[in-house]
Amino acid sequence: MTTRTLVAVLACTAALQAPLAHADPEGSIxxxxxxxxxxxxxxxxxSRSQSWLDERVPYNQNACHSNAFGDYRTDCSGYVSxxxxxxHSRTSTTLREVATEVPRADLRPGDALANANHAALFVRWADEAKTEPVVREQTGPDGQPPVERKWTADTAAAYTPLRYYKVVEDL
Incomplete structure (x- = not known):
């Protein structure tokens, strides 16, 4: 085998293996x-999101947490993932690749609210006007566990409502 052929084989092998790695796009972990x-x-x-609340999984963009539901990065988008x-753990930006935007008033449990810097899982509305969502989110600083809390209407307005493309309604 010539050196040129060997280089071509190695390059092809690396290209074939790359999609299987599923590293996050920022390359952090x-x-x-x-x-x-x-x-x-x-x-x-x-249930899946409650598991991290119960386990008090600490926030850390450079760490993973493994439980019965898989192994995910312990930041906001890893939590939604x-x-x-x-x-694999997506980023707050790449969550859009597996979701579609929905009207804010149509948010249902399990949908998400995301912008370029943060993502949270929608739980329910805190008010009849559907302006103040209750969310579950993994947020910093490092070491803080995920929380369930109510967002103000102003906070919610800065986020895009998303629905995962493989979510199904409960029977």
Whole structure:
């Protein structure tokens, strides 16, 4: 085998292996992966997200947490990725690749609110006007566990409502 052929084979092998790595786009840390994005019910998103609340998983963009639901980065988008059952931890920006924008008033448990810097899982409305969402979120500083809290209407207005493309309604 010539050196040129060997270089071509190695380059091809690396290219074939790259998509399987599922590293996060920023390259900060890659956690475990699953074979495909799972179909997840709204109730499952709540159970999955509750697991990190119960375990008091500390926020850290450079760490992973593994439990019965997989191995995900312990930041805001890793938290939403885990709740949805994605193949890997996405970023607050790349969550849009597996979701569609929905009207704010149509948010349902298991949907998300996201912008370029943060993402949170929608739980329910705190008010009849549907302006103040109750969310679950993994937020810093480092070491802080996820929380469930009510956002103000002004805070919510800075986020885009998203629905995971493989979420199913509960029967």
């Amino acid at each position: 890659a956690c475990g992966t699953t074979p495909e994005d799972r179909t997840t019910s709204r109730t499952e998103t709540q 885990m709740a949805w059952g994605l193949t």
